Amino acid sequence: MNRVKSMKNFGAGMLYVGPALLLMIIFIFYPMVKTLYYSFFMTNARGTPVLFVGLENYTELLQSDSFLLSIKATLLFVLNTVPTGIILALFLAIIANEKLKGIDFFRVIFSSTIGVSVAAGSTIWLFIFHPSIGFLNNILTTIGLPAIQWLTDPKWALFSIALTTVWMSVGFNFIILLGGLQNISEELYESALIDGAGYWVRLFKITIPMLTPSLFFVTVVSVINSFQTFGQIDILTKGGPAESTNLIVYSIFQDAFIHYKFGIASAQAMILFVFVLIITIFQFKVGEKKVHYQ
Template structure:
């Protein structure tokens, strides 16, 4: 060590300190343990929030779904799977599931197709497009409550703009939110507009992420705008579309705010989707057992639909 100290011109005290430091932290297991500890320290706040707002409610829902409750919401006793058997035999629950599926079919494809069309038309660097891009993205900044109040005035049978336009065409007014034939369609129309801003921003970002060299090469080869979009841009946009489909389906199965404000599940339960049915069962009728059972069934349905999409739809996604 004396020759090494003289060669490196290091003081003997510093060499001793470095040797002690290496002996304390130089082992691989010690370094790995310190890294894992540091990772859990940074993940700690997120894990605590997940535990409070996700894991604990999930465990509580499982517990309540296996028990019956009284009118005050207190647990009466263990009933096993009776709450789930009750749901299978209950026409009201099956009707809510049917309405939820119908609502998803009305909103998910429509909102994505409209956003895709607007993103394709407003994609580019021409003058004036910024104004259109801002207008198409505007719904994303509005809350569900604000959007619902705006559309409630538009749907008003005598003062609403929609019936005013129908009167200009000499057509009879429509009871948009009161007629069972039109209520779900009206709520779906409002939901499509509400989701338009988010879908448009995601699809526009996906189109901007495609290199300009690909467009220029296709133009040189003689591809027109329609052929360029269908054969080249759309396959390259498939990862973005795949993400939007999954998020939109989950969002449609969780719709509640606009239905609660516009129709309150009516008329004649024509807009009574599963989440609103859960709200009624648990927080209006105070049957937390059956309400929790419905929530778990909805959770399982969403998980199954998501897994099916990853199993089959992802095969058609073209990653760059």
């Protein structure tokens, strides 16, 4: 009798989770298994496996100066974008959380980049970075400084991509952090005021600790999104100059759809997957211990 009841409960549960599970199998798990399979083969131009090479694709990548440079550029990009984007969004969220007249207008402005597509945002910054008519170089020449080749100088290209990415991500981070700030109980601040706590004490003893769940979520999402950055690189620099912005995702794209080396591209994808998985697990193991849910 219990067995029949368990089967009925299982069947009822599958009616709810079945469609989502089917979509995950088709669009997530199957492509992952297929990518892992391709990473052990050499393929022809049509992507058909023709020769089993085992771990040769992986060893070739780890010995490749281009791939190692791609890893370095990716890590630098993540370090440049994630902390900057979160700190900027936190600063804007704290300002927008103040009860001031007309603050709703600024909340809309601060969150507006969430409605801008990667293609549109990259095109906007393509004009801003233009060497002769760009807004940034016009400011530099006006104050007597030399113009900068933002997208064609290896010293500045990665910074330019990072600046574009921070601008694109600040809207999403701002909304999440502002929502977290508005969920903090006013009673905590009132008690702190009665005890004589100043603004900075309330900020670091109440606001930041109570905001850690939102900060933790934003950090995890930002790190994953940074490792998956593609659109702005394709539009602004095409991985150049001198591969200074050739992040791993763009390197995968080039090997798969330009050089037709699907085996090498699959191996890179698996390395990226393992790398992001390890970092995410580390964030949950270490970062979540500092999260205050009460």
